[in-house]
Amino acid sequence: MATDAADQTSTISGVHHAAFRCRDADQTIWFYRDVLGLADPTGIVVEERPGSGASDPYLHVFFRMGNGEYIAFFDAPSSAEGDWFLPKDGFDMHFAFEVASEEELEAMKVRLQDSGFPVGGPLDHGFVRSIYTYDPNGIQIELTRRVDSHDEILAHEQSSFEETLATWRKRTRSQKLEKFGAEALTYPGGDG
Known part of the structure; x- marks a missing residue:
């Protein structure tokens, strides 16, 4: 269902955080601080799983x-399963960090490789150029930079997105119905 741009208001101003499970806080800090160069972390120890009251101590x-x-990241060893930390398909989970220039993208590639991480790319996606690796938790990490025409490309794609979506729906609907069933695809205003 399309809405007019004037009706598209939200109280959401940005992302406070995206959170993932980690195998070990020390290893994760090494990757994100020492390899990627993020600022020194902070964290809190919580004794109960949020919302349930169940005991599941973790470091956030x-x-x-x-x-x-x-x-x-959640370092919660009592509820962790080893298989969760196997590399995940990028379609299932990845996090894309943005860098400002092609030089920074290349420097990150060298930095990752020097730390022993295999790196794919850079790949040109038209509106961004990206490199890819995996963190120690099996999460695909994308480092990306916007091309100069990034905003114009996405604005152009947005102007025809309803048509793109309708074409995609027609192309994939029968496959999804067979795979997931009509009930799984139902939502208010949808045709299930």
């Missing part, structure tokens, strides 16, 4: 990025 670690937003 926060790394502040240059724009004031955070990436955060």
